Amino acid sequence: MxxxxxxxxxxxxxxxxxxxxxxxxxxxxxxxxxxxxxxxxxxxxxxxxxxxxxxxxxxxxxxxxxxxxxxxxLEYRGYVLWRGLLPESQVADPRPLEDRLYRFSLPRLHGNGVFYLVPGEDGSIAVGERYVNWAHYVPVSPEDLRDFLIDKDGQHHATSLPPGGMRPDAEAELKELLVEHLPPYFAELTSITDGTFAQPIYTxxxxxxxxxxxxxxxxxxxxxxxxxxxxxxxxxxxxxxxxxxxxxxxxxxxxxxxxxxxxxxxxxxxxxxxxxxxxAFVWAAPDLGTMSAGEARAWWTDSISFPEGFTYIAAQDQR
Ligand SMILES: Cc1cc2nc3c(=O)[nH]c(=O)nc-3n(C[C@H](O)[C@H](O)[C@H](O)COP(=O)(O)OP(=O)(O)OC[C@H]3O[C@@H](n4cnc5c(N)ncnc54)[C@H](O)[C@@H]3O)c2cc1C
The missing domain is CATH 3.50.50.60 (FAD/NAD(P)-binding domain)
Structure with missing residues (x-):
């Protein structure tokens, strides 16, 4: 990547x-x-x-x-991408994030999330100056989407909610939900991020x-x-x-x-x-944390059968 x-x-x-x-x-x-x-x-x-x-x-x-x-x-897919950018300077211990992309399935919930470091405002990749970028795919029913896209000033947005635009109650509700399902370190990263934003997923x-x-x-x-x-x-x-x-x-x-x-x-x-x-990732995501490496590999190859041979698994890890 x-x-x-x-x-x-x-x-x-x-x-x-x-x-x-x-x-x-x-x-x-x-x-x-x-x-x-x-x-x-x-x-x-x-x-x-x-x-x-x-x-x-x-x-x-x-x-x-x-x-x-x-x-x-456009076809609405029934879920939104809820996102946050957290300055690395606000993270007590950023070391677990170094050189890693974490992807979480959420046991008992549809959707999944990713966390990884990205460059800072001026493109800096110096330690302490980067951002933690996180994103959670969260189901929002087609009936609830219109309300979801009303911002903190009562304005309806046709496509997405810009950074800082979410209603505090909607943002707090999502944080509460995710904090309940994520490991504590990542729950904390999510809950301390201000100015989150969201984008409904269409095809x-x-x-x-x-x-x-x-x-x-x-x-x-x-x-x-x-x-x-x-x-x-x-x-x-x-x-x-x-x-x-x-x-x-x-x-x-x-x-x-x-x-x-x-x-x-x-x-x-x-x-x-x-x-x-x-x-595989949103509607039928398994609890990856409880699976062995072999089970996870089998889940992946069973889930993704097209195009033939497509894989995220690096060659050395396939053995
Ligand atoms: C939250 C999010 C995360 C994403 N992450 C990734 C990622 O990690 N990797 C990846 O590859 N893709 C990612 N994508 C998808 C990626 O952003 C888009 O596929 C890509 O930007 C498409 O490029 P584009 O040039 O077709 O359109 P856009 O980037 O949308 O650019 C369209 C441009 O046209 C302008 N425009 C629109 N209407 C008019 C008009 N009438 N007159 C003049 N100008 C107009 C807009 O202002 C805009 O500048 C992500 C998308 C979202 C929403």
Whole structure:
């Protein structure tokens, strides 16, 4: 597993875009001319900009997707990712976290959680300056989701609750629940974290990645259950594959069609893996703490059967 700081990732990508091509703060409201060879983007100031090729990389609530495929809807999976970032300086003894990623199943509860260290605010990885990043997948029924997304000021959020936005009663309730189920060290990390935030988990499976000369990239194109850890990989692979397909082809429309078919198939395969992992980690998670290494390995190989040979278990540990 490779961990990256979002700020570094964004900075590296942004540095490759010339300033005069980057309209920061502009919002695309719609795409026009999707069935022509020069589709156009309309911005919130009313201006229209025409291109040979348009790529929407506008995330899981994509404006582009909703216009290309008006019937597309996100599917809520019945659980949210509740997250916290705790400054390492507030942890009495951070040593157990060093070079480890802990994943917990929660006996008697659906869901699971992870804890690991990430770089600090300025990217520092010095001891004492990092953050403990934790995340718990917690079921919230579709009926309760609307209430869950009301913040501490009574505002309803359509997609996620931002850091510090959760209602104190909702945050306290989750902390109480988790403290009851986690080992004391990790229960403490969870309960002392301020400003937690949450994101409902959705999926979207595409029929295609393009219409005409308008393409979808990343979460705009597909959203799979998060356990595959493939969000950034998928977004960058869509873009790299698109560049390669266009460079190799003589006919742009044929290249786009072929690219769309390949990316659609990959998304469906990723979703199939994500479904299995979601089932194993959220809805049918065993009490890993009571299992022997052999039992845990058997649970994993029985749970994840597609794609063939996929494993998290390092080669030396398989013996
Ligand atoms: C809590 C959480 C944890 C995650 N952890 C991981 C992880 O550990 N590893 C991993 O690989 N993936 C992770 N993901 C998934 C990952 O964040 C996404 O898959 C990835 O960011 C998708 O990239 P993207 O470029 O498609 O979309 P986004 O990163 O969502 O970017 C879309 C951009 O488009 C902009 N935008 C949206 N609408 C418009 C508009 N109309 N006009 C102009 N601009 C617009 C947005 O402001 C945003 O900057 C996580 C996701 C969440 C929610």
């Amino acid at each position: 490779v961990t990256l700081h979002w700020k570094d990732l964004w900075g590296e990508l942004r540095a490759r875009i010339p300033d005069d091509c980057y309209l920061g703060g502009s919002h695309v409201t719609r795409v026009v001319g999707t069935d022509t060879t020069t589709p156009g983007l309309v911005l919130d100031d009313g201006s229209q900009h025409d291109f040979d090729l348009v790529m929407f990389a506008d995330g899981y609530t994509s404006v582009g997707r909703s216009q290309l495929f008006p019937d597309s809807t 979207y499976l595409p029929a295609a990645y393009r219409r005409g000369r308008v393409c979808l990239i990343g979460d705009a194109g597909s959203v799979v259950p998060p356990f595959t850890g493939s969000g950034v990989f998928k977004a960058s692979k869509n873009a790299i594959d698109l560049g390669a397909a266009i460079a190799a082809a003589e006919d742009l429309d044929q290249a786009l069609e072929k690219w769309s078919d390949t990316e659609t198939e990959t998304a469906h395969r990723l979703a199939a893996l994500g479904d299995q992992m979601e089932q």
